[in-house]
Amino acid sequence: MVTVYNNVIARMRRTPGSLVEASADLGADPLQTFRLVTLPVIRSALIAGALLAFALSFDEIIVTTFTAGFNETLPIWIFANLSRPNQLPIVNAVALGVIIASAIPVYLAQRVASDAAGYG
Numbered sequence: 001m002v003t004v005y006n007n008v009i010a011r012m013r014r015t016p017g018s019l020v021e022a023s024a025d026l027g028a029d030p031l032q033t034f035r036l037v038t039l040p041v042i043r044s045a046l047i048a049g050a051l052l053a054f055a056l057s058f059d060e061i062i063v064t065t066f067t068a069g070f071n072e073t074l075p076i077w078i079f080a081n082l083s084r085p086n087q088l089p090i091v092n093a094v095a096l097g098v099i100i101a102s103a104i105p106v107y108l109a110q111r112v113a114s115d116a117a118g119y120g
Contacts, residue, residue: 003056004049011045047109055102074098 019041023033057064057075064075072080078094081087 001053003053004046007045007049007052008042011042015041044109044112047105047112051102051105051109054105 019037020033023037028036061075061079064073068076074094078091081091
């Protein structure tokens, strides 16, 4: 949550306030201003924050261990099965799936960011 918040706040600080003021001057209500002005500006920051939060959740095995409770999350399962030689092919297949599942949103985020910047 902090990662997403920091990305969005940084983007909002770089965004000129005149965009929201112009929207209000042109007669848009607050919901229209958010939907048509603010959300497109912070969209890439939201996506980047979500991807960073997803990646960091796999990196922090110690935090996951303490906060998961009785549930066995994927990072805990991978960490527990790394020491079992007969489970290594399964762990490798799951890790490959996680890498592919992580690469797809990164590719989509890159496409969204390049389209928003006018490069696509």
